[in-house]
Amino acid sequence: MMNPLYSEKSFHVVSDHVFSNPFQLEDLLVFDPQTLSDLLADDLRDLSVNDLAIAFHDAPEALVRLVRQALPEEHRARFAERQRLRALAPEVAARRRRILDGLFWELTYWKTPEWYEELTEGERLHPGIFRRLRADLHDRVVLDAGAGSGRATLDTLRAGARHIYAIDPSPGLLRILEQKAEAQHLKGRVTPLRGRFDALPLPNDSVDVTLSCSAFTADDGDEARRGLNEMRRVTRSGGKIVLIWPRPTDLAWLKRQGFTHEALPMQGEMQVHFRSLGSARRVVQRFYAHNEAAQQYLRQHPEPAIPFSVLGMQPPCDYVWTVVQK
Ligand SMILES: C[S@@+](CC[C@H](N)C(=O)[O-])C[C@H]1O[C@@H](n2cnc3c(N)ncnc32)[C@H](O)[C@@H]1O
Structure with missing residues (x-):
């Protein structure tokens, strides 16, 4: 093509x-x-x-x-x-x-990764996701593909994974991931690596579980298929591929590739929790500058928490999974 x-x-x-x-x-x-x-x-x-x-x-x-x-x-x-x-x-x-x-997003990841970290540190994943994945992750070797600044990487380690390869193209985000792992005394269990979905820098069958959070998309079918093949290649037979917080628009494609969708029930509305009101204002000013609902919400509720729905986002409460068979 x-x-x-x-x-x-x-x-x-x-x-x-x-x-x-x-x-x-x-x-x-x-x-x-x-x-x-x-x-x-x-x-x-x-x-x-x-x-x-x-x-x-x-x-x-x-x-x-x-x-x-x-x-x-x-x-x-x-x-x-x-x-x-x-x-x-x-x-x-x-x-x-x-x-x-x-x-814009790639420039954010590469040029101002600390802005991306500030945006996402409050976008906490539904805690039920890692509770459900605990049995799959305990004492396992895991790959986090498109790991960014490590939101899912660190949750995976806290869920009991033995070791995790955190792969991402952006050197700045990987640096933040390493700093966070060090601060949480988890650094010895993380190997950060530069790489992309379509050429994962790992040998065949080298991990028990591959996961990816808010990074893998089916935009261009050919590229997505290459990425999925790479994830299958590096995951041992019987292991799982888990894609956390998939885009709703990708679900049909993912189901066609054999994935099962799991959505966790929410108790009340999920919110983004910023580290302070100042941080919420900064983030909204840059990332939601033209989202009138978000601007108005902050004016009316001067607090460091904003519902995902106000930001126009699906909350991070679902994942898809498939078992690798070779
Ligand atoms: C929305 S961020 C998600 C990061 C992290 N997983 C999280 O949950 O915060 C998307 C990530 O995908 C990475 N990325 C972009 N293109 C990629 C590719 N071709 N292969 C792997 N990762 C890629 C970006 O550098 C970025 O870290």
């Missing part, structure tokens, strides 16, 4: 984001060429080579070099050729906005 990144499609800007985006084009320098190449193919696949050339028109040389390196060899000449042509300021600005908004 041809990657639509390199097709000639008409360009449009999607602007229905609730976040406020503080990133600048120069912030893309945080990515290495391979990571940017992966992001172009995943998150920006609707952009053509021409769009990219226009977006980086008159950009600093280091940035242009990075993008050129991130492009497949066969598209570099066209990128350079289009770069030499004129580009109008509004068309440059529209494409830059599309890129920065499309990479």
Whole structure:
């Protein structure tokens, strides 16, 4: 299948984001060429080579070099050729906005991981999830794929796992994960590793359980299938794959791949608990700047807790699982 990144499609800007985006084009320098190449193919696949050339028109040389390196060899000449042509300021600005908004979350993970940590530290998973998984995790070797700053990693260790490999592409999030593990005297039982779903840096059959929390998505069927195959490869036969807090829109796809869905009952409404009112305000200002309900809720309830429903999110109270058979 041809990657639509390199097709000639008409360009449009999607602007229905609730976040406020503080990133600048120069912030893309945080990515290495391979990571940017992966992001172009995943998150920006609707952009053509021409769009990219226009977006980086008159950009600093280091940035242009990075993008050129991130492009497949066969598209570099066209990128350079289009770069030499004129580009109008509004068309440059529209494409830059599309890129920065499309990479908002990745830029958050890589450039300002402490912001992501502040956002998620209050988004606690339903405690019943790890109570139910305890028997599967006790004394087991586990992989947390897309571990981020370790929300599920540390819960897994507290549920009795012997050792956990925490794999994520973002060096900044893995650093925070290590600091948290150290502060909780769990560091000796965690191995942080850089890596992606589609190329997990572990040998075949090396873990008893693979889990992933709020990270694995079925957006692009082919890539999701590659990720799932990798999770099956590294998990021993008879072990489980558990995906915590799947997106509701992915459930049908996951069921077709053999997963069973478990939703835990909630006692009352689940809330996000921020560390302080100041933290709640900061987080809402950045991540929910254009969510009027969240803004209004904080004005009316000046407290460090906001219901998930007000933020427009499904609460983290479910998971899907499947048994690996080889
Ligand atoms: C929403 S965060 C969830 C992080 C963590 N599991 C949690 O529950 O807080 C998504 C995570 O997926 C990671 N990620 C993005 N692309 C990935 C890929 N291709 N393979 C593995 N992880 C990826 C990001 O770096 C980020 O840490």
